[in-house]
Amino acid sequence: MKRDYYEVLGVSRDADVQQIKKAYRKLARELHPDVNCNDPGCEEKFKEATEAYEVLSDQEKRSVYDAYGHDGLRRGAAGAGGFGFDGFSGFGDLFENLFGGGAFGGGAFDGGPFGRARPAGPAPGQDLAVEVELTLEEAAFGVEREITFGAYGVCTGCGGLGAADPSSLKTCPECGGVGRVRTVRRTILGQFVQTGPCPRCGATGQIVESPCEECRGEGRVHAERKVTVQIPAGIDAGQRIRVPGRGGAGERGAHAGDLYVHVRVTPHELFERRGDDILYGADLTMIQAAVGVTLTIPTLDGDEEVTFEPGTQPGEIKVLRGKGVPNLHGRGRGDQEILIRVLVPRDLDDNQRRILQEFEEACGTEHYGDRDEGVLHKLRNWFSS
Ligand SMILES: [Zn+2]
Ligand SMILES: [Zn+2]
Numbered sequence: 001m002k003r004d005y006y007e008v009l010g011v012s013r014d015a016d017v018q019q020i021k022k023a024y025r026k027l028a029r030e031l032h033p034d035v036n037c038n039d040p041g042c043e044e045k046f047k048e049a050t051e052a053y054e055v056l057s058d059q060e061k062r063s064v065y066d067a068y069g070h071d072g073l074r075r076g077a078a079g080a081g082g083f084g085f086d087g088f089s090g091f092g093d094l095f096e097n098l099f100g101g102g103a104f105g106g107g108a109f110d111g112g113p114f115g116r117a118r119p120a121g122p123a124p125g126q127d128l129a130v131e132v133e134l135t136l137e138e139a140a141f142g143v144e145r146e147i148t149f150g151a152y153g154v155c156t157g158c159g160g161l162g163a164a165d166p167s168s169l170k171t172c173p174e175c176g177g178v179g180r181v182r183t184v185r186r187t188i189l190g191q192f193v194q195t196g197p198c199p200r201c202g203a204t205g206q207i208v209e210s211p212c213e214e215c216r217g218e219g220r221v222h223a224e225r226k227v228t229v230q231i232p233a234g235i236d237a238g239q240r241i242r243v244p245g246r247g248g249a250g251e252r253g254a255h256a257g258d259l260y261v262h263v264r265v266t267p268h269e270l271f272e273r274r275g276d277d278i279l280y281g282a283d284l285t286m287i288q289a290a291v292g293v294t295l296t297i298p299t300l301d302g303d304e305e306v307t308f309e310p311g312t313q314p315g316e317i318k319v320l321r322g323k324g325v326p327n328l329h330g331r332g333r334g335d336q337e338i339l340i341r342v343l344v345p346r347d348l349d350d351n352q353r354r355i356l357q358e359f360e361e362a363c364g365t366e367h368y369g370d371r372d373e374g375v376l377h378k379l380r381n382w383f384s385s
Contacts, residue, residue: 002070005052013066017057024053029189121179121203122219122251125152129240129260134231136268140300140325142233147261148226152248155221157214162252168209172201179205204252219252229261234328236273237265270298276334277324281341284308289342299323299336306338314342 006013009023031046055061055073064072130149154160163169171177175198182195197203211217227246235241240262247257265273272279282297292310296303299320306318317337324334348356 003048005056005065008048008052009056011056015056020053020056024049024057121197122254124254125220125248125250125257127257127260128247129262131262131264132229132231133264133266134235135266136271136273137300138231139235139237139263139265140233140273142235142326143231144228145231146226146228147259148224150222151225152220152250153223153225154249155212155215155219158212158219160219160249160253161208162212162215162217162219163208164210164212170207170209172198172205172207174198174200175205177205179203217252220249227259229259231261231263232328233326234276235263236275236325236328237263239263239328271300273325275325276327278334278336279339280336281339282306282308282318283341283343284312285343286345289313289340297338300325308340312340312342314340316340 006015009015009020009027011019011023015023027049028046031042031049055065061073128149128151130147132145132147134143134145155162158164161169172179175181179198179201180195180203181198182193185192185194198205201207208217212219215221227243229241229243231241240260243259243261245256246259249256270280278300280297280299282295284293284295288295288308289312290310292308292312294305294307297306297320298304300323304320304323306320308318317339320336320338322333323336326333345352
């Protein structure tokens with residue numbers, strides 16, 4: 001049973017980032033296994049606190065955790081393919097960020113006290129962003145897309161090992177395969193016996209005697225990559241899908257970056273989307289509007305017979321419930337709203353004009369009363385959103 005992250009850090013649920021950071025810093029000083037904690041349980045507690053910090057200090061992860069708890073982080077919040085969060089990025093980097101690389105692990109061998117190029121060990125893969133263009137229907141109902149892009153992928157020649165063959169991988173003599181070596185450091189907090197990444201093997205614990213020729217020992221090659229992405233139903237333009245671990249491959253087995261798929265949607269020739277609703281404009285002749293008509297109206301689900309009552313007015317909106325876009329979070333479907341235009345005939349010949357004039361005399365003005373005060377109001381809503 002995992003403990004609640006707020007409980008682990010000893011902060012309230014509405015604590016701000018500064019409070020969270022402060023609480024974690026305090027715990028980290030008490031618990032860091034390289035500093036002054038001899039209790040074997042310390043390392044577990046330290047990891048627990050670090051995990052809690054990594055989630056609560058990240059706005060995105062924190063809101064998922066608040067809404068769904070530990071399960072949400074494990075499974076992904078939306079449950080749909082490609083959403084959610086994978087494991088933690090590792091304690092080393094986080095610690096570097098928090099303490100500026102000085103006080104505890106890392107940093108000892110690459111550049112002295114004044115900054116460092118990057119954490120020791122094989123470089124992790126990069127996060128990548130790609131764009132995908134969907135039709136309105138694809139965005140509405142979801143689609144599987146194969147996306148092609150150039151990026152680092154795991155070397156097929158060596159499976160990411162970086163070695164020509166597994167027998168040329170040797171245990172590092174400097175660290176005995178552990179990947180870390182112990183050193184003594186003096187800092188403003190006092191003298192620490194600490195461990196740092198092994199400089200000989202780059203913290204991997206292994207040395208490659210003959211590197212793979214394809215990747216020159218890097219374990220990855222830059223190539224055209226194909227990734228199949230499940231686009232969830234209800235996605236909209238401007239949103240992005242995170243595909244964990246499908247970004248650039250890392251060096252020699254370091255974790256891969258994430259792939260971010262940015263969604264664009266091609267304008268539709270009939271429909272406009274507003275949230276989960278679909279807007280559509282229907283044209284009625286003035287006679288159809290007056291006497292009523294049944295027309296074939298396109299919807300996302302195909303053509304549908306829709307009846308317009310006698311006396312339908314221009315600017316009225318007819319709503320087809322549940323004919324909109326499925327909600328991204330599974331909350332049903334939006335509606336299709338049909339905005340009605342009424343067409344007035346042009347260029348009438350003498351006979352046609354005469355018939356209408358006869359009608360005008362027979363009808364008078366009593367049939368033109370405005371019974372729907374809400375029309376203008378509705379219209380305004382339609383166009384202002
Ligand atoms: Zn290789
Ligand atoms: Zn080593």
